[in-house]
Amino acid sequence: MEQARYQEIAMDIAHAIMMGEYHEGEKIHGRSTLAGRYNVSPETVRRAIAILQNVGVVIVNQGVGITVTSKAMAEKFVKSFNQKGEIQIFLEDLKKLMDQRRENDLKIESHLNKLQGYVDRIMSRWLDVGEIEVGKNSPAVGKTLRELRIRERTGTTVIAVVRDGSEQFSPEASFVLRGEDVLLAAGSAEGQMRLQQLIL
Structure with missing residues (x-):
C-alpha cells in the first residue's frame, strides 16, 4: 500500500523520537525547517505533525512550537505502522492464492475480507x-x-x-x-x- 509523503514524514519523526534523537519535553524544529529538511511544502509537514499530535507523540502550542510529549507513544506508533505493512504483505499473498483456488477456498476469502477491514480501520485511525x-x-x-x-x-x-x-x-x-x-x-x-x- 503506497504511503503518502506526510505519512512517511510522521513515521520518520516518530522513529527519531524512539531512537533518542528528540527527547520528551524537547522542541522539534519548526514546520518551515522540517519542510526544508524533507524538501516538502509546509502543508505536508502540517499533516505529518497533525498525525503525531493525534496519537499523543507531540503537542503543538501557539507561540511555543512542536514539543515531544511521549517516547512510548512514538514506539507504539512505529510498531503499529510496521504491523500494518506485515498485514498488507499477508493480504497480497492471500489474493494470489485465491486466484489459483477460488472455487475451493471460500474460507480464505472470508479471512481476507476480515483482514482488509481490519487494515482499513487502522489506516483510518492512524493515518488519514x-x-x-x-x-x-x-x-x-x-x-x-x-x-x-x-x-x-x-x-x-x-x-x-x-x-x-x-x-x-x-x-x-x-x-x-x-x-x-x-x-x-x-x-x-x-x-x-x-x-x-x-x-x-
Whole structure:
C-alpha cells in the first residue's frame, strides 16, 4: 500500500523520537525547517505533525512550537505502522492464492475480507488526515464544534482548525466556526465526505 509523503514524514519523526534523537519535553524544529529538511511544502509537514499530535507523540502550542510529549507513544506508533505493512504483505499473498483456488477456498476469502477491514480501520485511525474548508454560507458558520456533533455524526476527529493561515490544534468543543476555516480531520474517507457535506 503506497504511503503518502506526510505519512512517511510522521513515521520518520516518530522513529527519531524512539531512537533518542528528540527527547520528551524537547522542541522539534519548526514546520518551515522540517519542510526544508524533507524538501516538502509546509502543508505536508502540517499533516505529518497533525498525525503525531493525534496519537499523543507531540503537542503543538501557539507561540511555543512542536514539543515531544511521549517516547512510548512514538514506539507504539512505529510498531503499529510496521504491523500494518506485515498485514498488507499477508493480504497480497492471500489474493494470489485465491486466484489459483477460488472455487475451493471460500474460507480464505472470508479471512481476507476480515483482514482488509481490519487494515482499513487502522489506516483510518492512524493515518488519514483531510483538509476540509467551511463554506462561506455554510449552516455550520457561527456554530460550535459541540453543537455540530462532528464526531457523532461523521466519525471523524477535528485535530486542528486553520484560520487566516494560523493553526488552532486540538480546538475546544466551544470553538466557533467561521466561513473559510479549514478543518484538519482524521478519519475514514467516508467520514470525511460526510463532514464535507455537513460544513459546505
